[in-house]
Amino acid sequence: MTGFTLADLERIIEARAASDDPASYTRKLMDKGVPKIAQKLGEEAVETVIAALDEDAAGLTGETADLLYHLLVLLKARNVPLDAVMAELARRTGQSGLEEKASRTAD
Secondary structure, X not given: OOOOOHHHHHHHHHHHHHOOOOOOHHHHHHHXXXXXXXXXXXXXXXXXXXXXXXXXXXXXXXXXXXXXXXXXXXXXXXXXXXXXXXXXXXXXXXXXXXXXXXXXXXX
16 A cells, blocks of 8 residues: 555646746646636546446556546536545535435535
């Protein structure tokens, strides 16, 4: 088991997003803005689903890493800290999934 966490990845993304390194993929994504980052997240989500359906454990691992990376880049672009997401997950674990879903307001 590795000691690397999503918080570690968030810190790396924050540093790279703030850099002016022309070779930084993170910086390039940030320069393209939320629509492009969201598009990349969607693409990675689809690729993750395909890997899962193909029963490809190595592929699923790689695609999940890509998905998490792009999700954290999107959160950074929208100024949503990972801690806010983790707090929401913690809040939701205090009730059953069905209770939590029922508590959401309908749009």
